[in-house]
Amino acid sequence: MPHDPFSPATAMLAGMPAKYLFMLIPLLGLACFAWIIARRMVPLLRAAPDPRLERIPERIFLVLKLWLAQWRQPRYVLAGMLHIVVFFGFLILAARSIQMVVLGFVDGFVLPGLGGALGEVYNVKKDIASTAVLVAVVILAVRRAFFKPARYEVPEKLGKDHTPEALFVLGLIATLMISESAFEGSLLAAQGEGASSATFLTLTWLFERMLSGVQVSTLAGMNLAAYVIHDLTFFFFLCLLPFGKHFHVITSLFNVFFMRLQTGNIKPVVHGISDAQLDDVKSFGVKKFEDFTWKHMLDFYSCVDCGRCSDRCPANAVKRPLSPRFISIKARDYAFEHYPILGKSKTDHVPLIGGIYSEDEIWSCTTCGACEEECPVGIEYIDKIVDLRRGMVDDGMVPQSLQKPLSALEKRGNPWGKLEKKRAEWTAGVGEGVQVKLVEKGETAETLYFVDSITSYDDRMQKIAQATARILNKGNVDFVVIGKDEKDSGHDVRRFGEEMLFQSLKEQNTEAIKASEARRIVVNDPHAMNALRNDYADMPPVQHVSELIADAVESGKLKFKPLANSSKTYTYHDPCYLGRHNGTYDAPRQAIDCIPGLKRVEMEGNCRDRSFCCGGGGLMLFYEPEEEQRMGVVRVEQARQAGADVIVTACPYCLTNIEDAIKVAGLEGKMEVLDLVELVDGQLQD
Numbered sequence: 198m199p200h201d202p203f204s205p206a207t208a209m210l211a212g213m214p215a216k217y218l219f220m221l222i223p224l225l226g227l228a229c230f231a232w233i234i235a236r237r238m239v240p241l242l243r244a245a246p247d248p249r250l251e252r253i254p255e256r257i258f259l260v261l262k263l264w265l266a267q268w269r270q271p272r273y274v275l276a277g278m279l280h281i282v283v284f285f286g287f288l289i290l291a292a293r294s295i296q297m298v299v300l301g302f303v304d305g306f307v308l309p310g311l312g313g314a315l316g317e318v319y320n321v322k323k324d325i326a327s328t329a330v331l332v333a334v335v336i337l338a339v340r341r342a343f344f345k346p347a348r349y350e351v352p353e354k355l356g357k358d359h360t361p362e363a364l365f366v367l368g369l370i371a372t373l374m375i376s377e378s379a380f381e382g383s384l385l386a387a388q389g390e391g392a393s394s395a396t397f398l399t400l401t402w403l404f405e406r407m408l409s410g411v412q413v414s415t416l417a418g419m420n421l422a423a424y425v426i427h428d429l430t431f432f433f434f435l436c437l438l439p440f441g442k443h444f445h446v447i448t449s450l451f452n453v454f455f456m457r458l459q460t461g462n463i464k465p466v467v468h469g470i471s472d473a474q475l476d477d478v479k480s481f482g483v484k485k486f487e488d489f490t491w492k493h494m495l496d497f498y499s500c501v502d503c504g505r506c507s508d509r510c511p512a513n514a515v516k517r518p519l520s521p522r523f524i525s526i527k528a529r530d531y532a533f534e535h536y537p538i539l540g541k542s543k544t545d546h547v548p549l550i551g552g553i554y555s556e557d558e559i560w561s562c563t564t565c566g567a568c569e570e571e572c573p574v575g576i577e578y579i580d581k582i583v584d585l586r587r588g589m590v591d592d593g594m595v596p597q598s599l600q601k602p603l604s605a606l607e608k609r610g611n612p613w614g615k616l617e618k619k620r621a622e623w624t625a626g627v628g629e630g631v632q633v634k635l636v637e638k639g640e641t642a643e644t645l646y647f648v649d650s651i652t653s654y655d656d657r658m659q660k661i662a663q664a665t666a667r668i669l670n671k672g673n674v675d676f677v678v679i680g681k682d683e684k685d686s687g688h689d690v691r692r693f694g695e696e697m698l699f700q701s702l703k704e705q706n707t708e709a710i711k712a713s714e715a716r717r718i719v720v721n722d723p724h725a726m727n728a729l730r731n732d733y734a735d736m737p738p739v740q741h742v743s744e745l746i747a748d749a750v751e752s753g754k755l756k757f758k759p760l761a762n763s764s765k766t767y768t769y770h771d772p773c774y775l776g777r778h779n780g781t782y783d784a785p786r787q788a789i790d791c792i793p794g795l796k797r798v799e800m801e802g803n804c805r806d807r808s809f810c811c812g813g814g815g816l817m818l819f820y821e822p823e824e825e826q827r828m829g830v831v832r833v834e835q836a837r838q839a840g841a842d843v844i845v846t847a848c849p850y851c852l853t854n855i856e857d858a859i860k861v862a863g864l865e866g867k868m869e870v871l872d873l874v875e876l877v878d879g880q881l882q883d
């Protein structure tokens with residue numbers, strides 16, 4: 198291999214060996230970077246605790262899947278593919294960047310493992326990577342500047358547009374790619390014939406071709422200039438990252454490693470404090486920035502500002518005053534302002550509600566989980582929103598419309614304040630030949646059907662309870678319901694921040710469930726299922742009735758007769774707490790598809806884990822946020838566009854919201870909605 202005719206480590210600059218400058222740049226760069234990171238760590242060190250070191254193998258798997266394999270990026274095809282190109286380009290070029298830094302003061306330095314044949318292979322890869330990254334960066338810049346997707350917009354009241362920052366950073370990345378290629382290309386041009394050549398049609402190859410025949414002294418100057426530009430840009434870029442949305446380049450790996458491992462659950466009020474110790478907690482929830490956990494602060498630093506969460510957020514879609522992306526961005530701006538890189542941290546502790554968030558903004562969330570499902574770097578919103586609500590409830594900031602149902606829940610165990618003794622009245626309409634056993638009468642069974650409030654008391658939803666009972670009976674399931682001692686599961690009470698009321702409901706239900714002696718619980722309400730599975734402790738296995746139906750169909754216990762009217766087209770709406778939060782997507786579809794003559798279509802792009810929330814359950818029924826349109830109306834429109842006349846769901850709240858939405862949209866008689874159990878019950882073979 199010919200000897201390099203020049204090298205930054207042997208070059209002279211202004212009469213001095215350049216290598217001293219090339220030692221100083223990384224020293225200063227790394228010192229600045231360490232200082233900046235140390236300052237950015239300050240709020241995290243003052244934050245609430247959050248133990249995140251359990252289940253390490255699962256965490257490593259998530260890093261490999263979400264971070265290394267960029268699993269969620271292709272959900273937005275163009276942006277995702279471009280991001281993947283830049284990400285892998287960066288990974289490949291990281292070794293080259295380190296090598297280049299050391300080449301400034303060690304002549305001919307080669308990173309261990311990158312010499313010989315391996316080095317040849319690596320050089321091909323890095324030439325392709327730098328070219329591909331440059332092409333991706335140009336496309337991203339043109340897209341940002343001229344064809345910006347709506348999800349990148351920043352409403353005036355929420356701050357300034359982030360386009361200039363994004364373009365500047367893309368410019369820096371392009372500079373890194375061009376300077377590295379010019380550095381390499383000028384060297385190869387000087388080595389001339391016999392030297393190894395750059396990879397065909399890459400940027401380095403282009404530089405080599407353009408510069409062949411140029412005098413060696415000129416090439417040496419160009420090589421040195423390219424080196425200086427690359428070195429300065431590299432360390433400037435490194436130190437710039439923690440100042441804005443590109444901090445994710447550093448933090449996303451850690452954020453994914455520490456992300457939540459479970460869906461459906463809610464963080465405890467304070468990590469390390471048991472439910473029994475809650476009486477001793479002086480202040481509930483998040484009221485000031487420092488009340489957030491360190492992981493939630495890391496989330497704020499890690500937000501890519503890609504807008505995917507808000508793009509899928511139903512509250513944002515119907516113009517409620519909530520866009521999850523800005524929950525992160527406003528908090529990050531707050532952190533940067535109150536914990537500056539230079540100067541003292543501010544300790545004025547601005548209240549978050551009224552300071553950076555509004556009450557309506559925080560009450561607008563249905564906890565549907567669409568934002569978390571979409572976020573490519575594992576940022577969490579539900580726990581933060583619940584914690585902010587806990588803080589508001591603790592300070593007496595409860596919306597007027599929620600006060601009455603909350604008080605009724607406390608007194609009577611249901612949000613309508615109906616009498617406990619009427620809880621099992623629905624059983625009277627089950628029909629002949631179906632016997633419903635009651636724990637309140639001292640009866641027990643292997644299976645407990647936990648009915649929950651809306652299905653017990655609402656006239657329309659009682660039909661779901663009756664259909665469920667008939668299906669259980671038909672499937673030869675020995676079941677019991679609790680009756681007057683059953684309380685609301687408290688699912689939404691907890692998610693609305695009323696932790697102590699939730700604890701009381703949980704205790705009463707736990708006692709009643711134990712009295713049933715059941716070894717399995719069946720529910721028709723996914724909220725109840727989620728509470729019993731994820732909020733309660735020591736419960737028997739909890740099954741949604743759709744899973745039970747799918748099993749019974751498979752084992753031949755349930756058989757269906759053909760649909761009387763097969764001219765209609767059906768679609769299935771995934772309830773958030775059955776699908777996204779608990780991963781049950783197939784069982785309801787299997788049950789529907791077993792009905793002879795039934796034609797089902799998917800709401801493509803808006804089904805399964807991308808299902809659009811109907812408007813929320815539980816206490817959301819009592820809260821009327823400011824909005825331009827009902828979520829249910831958007832959902833009905835999505836079903837209509839998919840070509841469906843009948844929407845089948847598997848949740849009493851979805852049924853309520855969609856039924857209302859059909860009326861609001863003026864589609865009565867054209868569209869209808871059914872619960873899965875109603876559909877199945879009507880098709881059971883005698």
Ligand code: SF4
Nearest residue numbers: 510562563565566568
């Ligand atoms: S949980 Fe749903 S409603 Fe709440 S912020 Fe996320 S996407 Fe929006």
Ligand code: SF4
Nearest residue numbers: 500501503504506572
């Ligand atoms: S929270 Fe996640 S999805 Fe939302 S803007 Fe930030 S990075 Fe994107």
